[in-house]
Amino acid sequence: MPLVASRERSAAPFLRALAIESLWAVAAVALALTVVTHLAGPAGRAELMFLDGDSMIVPLFSHSILEGTAEQ
Incomplete structure (x- = not known):
């Protein structure tokens, strides 16, 4: 065997x-x-993470366009 x-x-x-x-x-x-x-806890961390991050995209993008350093 x-x-x-x-x-x-x-x-x-x-x-x-x-x-x-x-x-x-x-x-x-x-x-x-x-x-x-x-x-998802009671402190509202998810709301802060998603809403605060989205509010920064437009200013960062417009600032990079004005400087001429936009991603290609």
Whole structure:
């Protein structure tokens, strides 16, 4: 039965890699949920992040046009 034993040994690295990849996927989802929860918190961070950032785009763009340094 050496053939069966070699199959079992070759499956172990695959299962180990699968377990490690699964743990990284769970960690990534947990981090994403933490960030979303933090931004959607009661302090209004999401509103500040989206509204304040959008209000700066037009002045920055017009300033770069006036200086002649607009992106090409």
